[in-house]
Amino acid sequence: MHILIIGAAGMVGRKLTNRLVADAQLGEAPITRLTLHDVIEPARVEASFTMETRASDFSAAGEAKRLLADKPDLIFHLAAIVSGEAEDDFDKGYRINLNGTWSLFEEIRALNRASAGAYKPRVVFTSSTGVFGGPYPPRIMDEFLQAPLTSYGTQKAIGELLLADYTRKGFFDGIGIRLPTICVRPGKPNKAASGFFSSIIREPLAGLEAVLPVSEDVRHWHASPRSAVAFLLHAATINGDAVGPRRTLSMPGVSCTVGEQIEALRNIAGDAVVARIRREPDEKIIRIVDGWPRDFDARRALSLGFKAESNFEDIIRIHIADELRG
Amino acid sequence: MHILIIGAAGMVGRKLTNRLVADAQLGEAPITRLTLHDVIEPARVEASFTMETRASDFSAAGEAKRLLADKPDLIFHLAAIVSGEAEDDFDKGYRINLNGTWSLFEEIRALNRASAGAYKPRVVFTSSTGVFGGPYPPRIMDEFLQAPLTSYGTQKAIGELLLADYTRKGFFDGIGIRLPTICVRPGKPNKAASGFFSSIIREPLAGLEAVLPVSEDVRHWHASPRSAVAFLLHAATINGDAVGPRRTLSMPGVSCTVGEQIEALRNIAGDAVVARIRREPDEKIIRIVDGWPRDFDARRALSLGFKAESNFEDIIRIHIADELRG
Missing domain, CATH: 3.90.25.10 (UDP-galactose 4-epimerase, domain 1)
Incomplete structure (x- = not known):
């Protein structure tokens, strides 16, 4: 199994990488190759399988094509301009979080069609509780509307919609997960409001x-970094038919x-x-x-x-x- | 007041045009100019003010710029590839319904910024109950999630999200309305499932x-064509502050x-x-x-x-x- 992680240099990407290296398999499938991508070169990790690292802006013209040229079986799409920056730099947020994500999905669709449907990877997309906006009920249920109050949340909500439609049309097999705030984040204090x-x-x-x-x-x-990695791995291996047409889930x-x-x-x-x-x-x-x-109330995800x-x-x-x- | 209708040749666009011509004003403001746009040349109507018609693909490069060059005060965006066609022709649906809408919004943003915020038109966007997907509660409330089961519904839901975010950022003043099935449609039977x-x-x-x-x-x-026109006129004149950040409303x-x-x-x-x-x-x-x-339960719209x-x-x-x- 060839796995591609886009946005591999972030905290969650690094922990996911370490876990994949330690397990050397995903479900029953041995990992044969892992491609780590980010806008800065991700750190290499010693592994029992082929490991490669790449640095580029995945939203730039032709980048999605280059990244997917070897048709990875599983794609983790973790790349994003974070909330504060997407709010301050409107163009950059839309370029990376919306155009970047859409061009990635479009390239998978092109490969799916060129292969008459034979290429149909699992795509795991990290979304955010930022797709929601107040006023809220005391607990947010799975059927509560997405009414974001930030550009970041808007871009993630659009990513969720595209993920569901491209999956429904059979171009790939997408699962989105809305991560809680990850706590306790390792490292130094940063300027994020959270x-x-x-x-x-x-x-x-x-x-x-x-x-x-x-x-x-x-x-x-809240959820721990360890849970975030477990969510990603479960999303990578879950039976897509059991998920149904609503492809993005609020995580517990x-x-x-x-x-x-x-x-x-x-x-x-x-x-x-x-x-x-x-x-x-x-x-x-x-x-x-x-x-x-x-x-x-993350009922669907728990079930x-x-x-x-x-x-x-x-x-x-x-x-x-x-x-x-x- | 200069009004632009994009998608003016459709049934609702024609009825809206006739109503604007008959009223010759909107709220308290006299209409001075009406621009009718569609992919086919809209029919001209005799009017007491300047009337012009244009035909082009509004999603083509540079078209949004040309359409908005004279900075209309009010823009009705009714243009869309309909549900069945958007489902059959994936590229065309996304090109018109998503890229076309987004490029229109982007051009308004460019004019808003170039004028240091002085140009900030009301944008009335027609969305659809197609943004929803089953399973449904017995009545769909204003807080029910958008989980479309068609590409058309996906594109409209994305349009709603963009409308809300561009409005929140102050680039224009958008109101979206989700129309019921319009009944009784005049004209000949067509092949729409509805x-x-x-x-x-x-x-x-x-x-x-x-x-x-x-x-x-x-x-x-259901709602009548007469109600559809009334919804559009009310959306054109409503106090945006009263609507709040959730800019698209399910119509009664x-x-x-x-x-x-x-x-x-x-x-x-x-x-x-x-x-x-x-x-x-x-x-x-x-x-x-x-x-x-x-x-x-269209409570917000009714209120x-x-x-x-x-x-x-x-x-x-x-x-x-x-x-x-x-």
């Missing part, structure tokens, strides 16, 4: 101070308040660690986060076998096990 | 036989079964007219219609002042008044 959800756990555990810019009653929707996760996050940290690491969290309200972040989904953590303590334990070597 | 909803009323009233290809318990969602209509349509015809025209309906089940049409929405008929007899009476001269 960054504090991770940093209030990660920094105190590392002996550093963290800033909490919102109040403790803010509720949000943990809904909890910031206060509950902090109590989970206290239970695991004690008061001294929690004391490293400093309250410093930030009106801009408060306003942004106020527009975000708080809770989902199709997607699994996440069941509480925030598990999320912290996974961070300690995977990033802090226990 | 054609029988009109022909079982229109043909018997004209002394002709009509074919009913589905059973009488099929339920569907009449939900009734084919049996109720026939009883309404009997009440108005008698048994001899109803006897001209011949039952001839058509498995293909039965299957297509089975996937269509049956009933809506914003959109009005439709309240029963099917009214729909027939409007057909008699407007098409059969009473």
